[in-house]
Amino acid sequence: MTIGEHLTQFGGLQVQQWEPGQPLGDTATTIHRIAVDYDDETAWTDKFRAFLALSGVEQSQGLVVGLWTDENMDGDSAPMIEALTAAHMHLPNLKTLFIGDITYEENEVSWITQGDLSPVLSAYPHLTHLGIRGGNELSLGQLHLPELRELIVQAGGLSAEVVREVMNATLPRLEHLELYLGEENYGATSAADDLTPLLDGSRFPALTYLGLKNSDHQDEIAQMFAHAPILEQLDVLDLSLGTLTDEGAAALLDSDRVKTLKKLNLTHHFCTEGMMEKLNALPIEVDTSDHQDDEDDWRFVALGE
Structure with missing residues (x-):
């Protein structure tokens, strides 16, 4: 078994890929996926910062975190974790969260290094749906x-x-x-x-x-x-x-x-x-x-x- 496709829905909501310059989707039915590609010139944290600047982002019910570094996935996840934790004031309605929507073509599941997610989980105490992919260094x-x-x-x-x-x-x-x-x-x-x-x-x-x-x-x-x-x-x-x-x-x-x-x-x-x-x-x-x-x-x- 391999995981070859990104999420299309999670927590009863549709998942939509988001890139800087695109408008915010319908927050009543959609949650957004933020990820980088290997040849991406924009860091995940910069994309996320641009997402938080969108009008109406505070109505977002969820978020899907895809590939967060264009380096090997045994790299540092701390910038993503820190950014996600710090954003809780901008995302007061966030109830659905998936961290690590990464396919085998991007990185094998056994190579994904998650790190300590406890700061994120403490920052969003009203979560109703939580998904995590990758077990290395996970806490x-x-x-x-x-x-x-x-x-x-x-x-x-x-x-x-x-x-x-x-x-x-x-x-x-x-x-x-x-x-x-x-x-x-x-x-x-x-x-x-x-x-x-x-x-x-x-x-x-x-x-x-x-x-x-x-x-x-x-x-x-x-x-x-x-x-x-x-x-x-x-x-x-x-x-x-x-x-x-x-x-x-x-x-x-x-x-x-x-x-x-x-x-x-x-x-x-x-x-x-x-x-x-x-x-x-x-x-x-x-x-x-x-x-x-x-x-x-x-x-x-x-x-x-």
């Missing part, structure tokens, strides 16, 4: 976003520290949690046990979609959550894009709580044909597409490099 700090409904973190590998920051976050209205946990070769250091705070459902009581995806510990995660009380509040359990085998699938198949879901997403997996037939016979929607051949016991997550 969320003490995450306290009382109105957040959706949190997506995409990476080839998430550190244990970031996973624990999410587990300890204060997000009382969170409905959609989607973590691309990744594999060790691309920076993943968390263990399945780091997800324990989710099991009883009390951590995020409004949660209806739980995506614990793209993990090289997918069997262990499946076994942990197959009988967990949190399933009773979920509509969707998403264990896709990882290294799930019959071992983890058997635990899901044996669970009465799994049968209370509306959907079980297992896309990109290493289960046998026989196990797929059993899973697809469950009385809920089950997605077992993108079956992978388990050649020489080599299993891989869908989004790595």
